[in-house]
Amino acid sequence: MSDDAAPEAVRRTPRSRRQILAAGSALVGGGLAEVIALPARAETTGGIENTPPHVPRWMKEPGADVGSQLYGQPSEFEKDVIRNVPKNGKQYTSSASRTPLQELDGIITPNGLFYERHHGGIPAIDPAQHRLMIHGLVERPLLLTMDELRRFPTESHIYFLECSGNPGFETVKQGKTASDLVGLASCCEWTGVRLKTILEEVGLKPEAKWVVAEGADAAALTRSVPLEKCLDDALLVFSQNGERLRPQQGYPVRLLLPGFEGNMSVKWLRRLNVVAEPAYSREETAKYTDSMPDGTARQFTFTMEAKSIITRPSGTQRIAAGFNEITGLAWSGRGRINGVEVSVDGGTTWQPAVLQQPVLSRAFTRFRYPWAWDGRPTVILSRATDETGYVQPSFADLTAIRGMKSFYHNNAIVPWRIAADGEVSNGYV
Amino acid sequence: MVTSELVRILALSVAVLASSAQAEGGFGFGRAPTAEEIAGWNIDIDRDGRKLPPGHGSVVQGRVLFEAQCASCHGLRGEGGIGDRLAGGQGSLATHNPVKTVGSFWPYAPTLFDYIHRAMPMNAPQSLTPDEVYAVVGYVLNLNGLVPDDAVMDAETLRAVRMPNRDGFVPDPRPDIR
Known part of the structure; x- marks a missing residue:
């Protein structure tokens, strides 16, 4: 397993333990120690109790009362979908x-x-x-x-x-x-x-x-x-x-x-x-x-220029050969997104993605591209064009003009590398 | 018809209301702030320092204040730490390792007064008196070799400081990548 996959693996661990505990609490006489001692594959084993042909546990008793959450929260199984706070910051006031x-x-x-x-x-x-x-x-x-x-x-x-x-x-x-x-x-x-x-x-x-x-x-x-x-x-x-x-x-x-x-x-x-x-x-x-x-x-650089990024598949995710929907977001501070192109061969060829309506001025635009992955290592990228005709640049083209020290307004194309085992990682590396 | 007559009267009334509202300056919500209210909140200092307040502080006083209230984040000599590096770096901007500090990068000295007064120290912003702000500004400028050890900063002396990178900024030329 590559280093890039580690965070995903770590991230999933608490989720499976919660599922084990949840399943265990419903078992009459099910000892906690025994449940925790279940092997790593227990996520699958525990789930079988609630999958066909068994009647799911959550159908055998009433759920939580109306108003049990006066301000609704996501499912407990989505607890890992949270803000991403950089670790080891000097301080967190600014x-x-x-x-x-x-x-x-x-x-x-x-x-x-x-x-x-x-x-x-x-x-x-x-x-x-x-x-x-x-x-x-x-x-x-x-x-x-x-x-x-x-x-x-x-x-x-x-x-x-x-x-x-x-x-x-x-x-x-x-x-x-x-x-x-x-x-x-x-x-x-x-x-x-x-x-x-x-x-x-x-x-x-x-x-x-x-x-x-x-x-x-x-x-x-x-x-x-x-x-x-x-x-x-x-x-x-x-x-x-x-x-x-x-x-x-x-x-x-x-x-x-x-x-x-x-x-x-x-x-x-x-x-x-x-x-x-x-x-x-x-x-x-x-x-x-x-x-x-x-x-x-450069001073008073107000406008956020056109940008896009593939959000799935993206870094730390893993895909299987066969059909994969490529999807992501595009936006431009100058107006509407006119089009997004996707490359699945490291930027050699580009194909138009489908834009999900509504396509609004100065808003996120969702794009999709249907892709059948042949299982060979490659790099996938997306490139946005806005209504002014401005095309999202490559990192090489951007830095050729601006160098590496301008810090702000990096709207370059983001590459995702896909390894033979389906692991997705940062394509800049 | 009664209905159409009503609509006509209503439309007229709305038009009258709208025009009278416009004569008074629009919707008429809110009130005028007093001069004291504006003065209490308007802390903007312009780059030329025309709006700098009365008061004065010396580099010597500034060093004492800096060591007590600023050095824990910015270092004893402004070398940086949890907070930004404040001193040094002059002549580095066009190199592969630009060091951006007050002395090497900030274009206008009065902006130091504006920023330190409004936002520093980070744990107690707007707690320094104008005299104290002048003193700390003087010490930070002194750390950068821009005022002498015996300098006393006030509106006039701060306005007179010409920052090395004053002309280092250019307008936005984007879109620049084609």
């Missing part, structure tokens, strides 16, 4: 966790699995005491409670959100799973008020060119947003996937800038300062700027 993309279907990220990137921890904000202040180059400065904000006309849209360092250039060989590589991306239906509505309410002065957004977290995170974006599709969001924002996503209100790098969609939004020039804050000078080989750094 850090990130990733969405387990390879475990999910469709285009919507469940709220509890949305990726996290916080710069000063997750504040516990009482919405009754939270205020949104709009000031600066406006005719009528405004202070809003959350109830007042929600009185304005609202809209709902499905948009992806992605961290600009997803992944860094120098770490592409380190990731084992799809989540490790590009799990700093998620997609939700967001509900809120157009920022344009609020800016019309306060009235912009002629010198207004930028809006500086500030969070009510311990980082008081600050980013400058061009006025054109603010008057276009920018939203002040208070709900995700139908319920109020999770604290990790900016409760009780956040900015949402469709297609822009994630950190600009300032969470826990408390202040919008309308100004004539950018703040040139630490986050838009020392941090989210992209270092080039000549020593310069």
